[in-house]
Amino acid sequence: ETGVTQTPRHLVMGMTNKKSLKCEQHLGHNAMYWYKQSAKKPLELMFVYSLEERVENNSVPSRFSPECPNSSHLFLHLHTLQPEDSALYLCASSQDRAAPYNSPLHFGNGTRLTVT
Amino acid sequence: AQKVTQAQTEISVVEKEDVTLDCVYETRDTTYYLFWYKQPPSGELVFLIRRNSFDEQNEISGRYSWNFQKSTSSFNFTITASQVVDSAVYFCALSEANGRSQGNLIFGKGTKLSVKP
Numbered sequence: 001e002t003g004v005t006q007t008p009r010h011l012v013m014g015m016t017n018k019k020s021l022k023c024e025q026h027l028g029h030n031a032m033y034w035y036k037q038s039a040k041k042p043l044e045l046m047f048v049y050s051l052e053e054r055v056e057n058n059s060v061p062s063r064f065s066p067e068c069p070n071s072s073h074l075f076l077h078l079h080t081l082q083p084e085d086s087a088l089y090l091c092a093s094s095q096d097r098a099a100p101y102n103s104p105l106h107f108g109n110g111t112r113l114t115v116t
Numbered sequence: 117a118q119k120v121t122q123a124q125t126e127i128s129v130v131e132k133e134d135v136t137l138d139c140v141y142e143t144r145d146t147t148y149y150l151f152w153y154k155q156p157p158s159g160e161l162v163f164l165i166r167r168n169s170f171d172e173q174n175e176i177s178g179r180y181s182w183n184f185q186k187s188t189s190s191f192n193f194t195i196t197a198s199q200v201v202d203s204a205v206y207f208c209a210l211s212e213a214n215g216r217s218q219g220n221l222i223f224g225k226g227t228k229l230s231v232k233p
Contacts, residue, residue, distance in 0.1 A: 045221065
C-alpha cells in the first residue's frame with residue numbers, strides 16, 4: 001500500500017451533483033489535510049485535521065464539507081459546485097501538525113475534478 | 117504575511133546541464149521551516165527537504181543541493197547533471213512555527229522543469 005491513497009483519480013460532475021472524495025493514509029500520522037491545486041495558482045490549503053479534530057478552515061465555501069471519521073481517513077463532500085471549482089484536490093498527512101515538528105507532508109496522487 | 121515566490125515559471129535544459137531553481141520567501145516569524153517538493157506528472161507531491169530557520173548550512177544529497185541564505189531570504193535548489201527523470205514541477209514552501217497558522221504549508225506557484233535528452 002502506498003502511503004496516502006486518494007480515490008477516485010478522476011471525477012466529472014455536474015453542478016447539481018453530490019459526490020465525495022476519499023483519502024486514506026497508512027503511515028500512522030496524526031494530521032490530515034486537503035489542498036486545492038488550480039492551474040496557475042499556488043496550492044491552497046483548504047482544511048486541516050489534527051487527531052480527528054478540524055483545526056483549520058481556510059475560508060472555504062460551504063459547498064465543500066470535510067469529514068474525518070478517524071485518523072486514517074479523510075473525506076471531502078462536494079455539492080452544488082461551480083465550474084471554477086475544477087482543480088486537482090490533494091490530500092496529505094503528517095506525523096504532527098504544528099511546531100516544533102512541522103513534519104513534512106506526504107501527499108496522495110490527487111483527484112482531478114471537473115465540474116461541468 | 118507569509119509568502120513564497122518562485123519567479124521562474126518554466127525552465128528547459130538539456131540532459132547533464134546543471135540547473136538552479138530559485139525560491140524567495142517572506143515571513144515575520146523568527147522560527148520557520150522551508151521545504152522543497154517535487155510533483156511529477158503522476159500528480160503526487162514528493163517531499164525532498166526540510167530546513168529550519170536556525171540551520172543555514174547548505175545541504176547536498178546526491179545530485180541535489182540546497183543553498184539557504186537568510187540574508188536574502190532565499191532557499192535555492194540546484195540539480196547537478198540533470199536527467200530526464202528530473203522533469204517535474206518543483207515547489208518551494210514555508211511553514212511557520214508560531215501563531216494561528218503554525219504548521220501550515222504556504223507554497224510558491226512552482227517551477228516546471230523540463231529536461232530534454
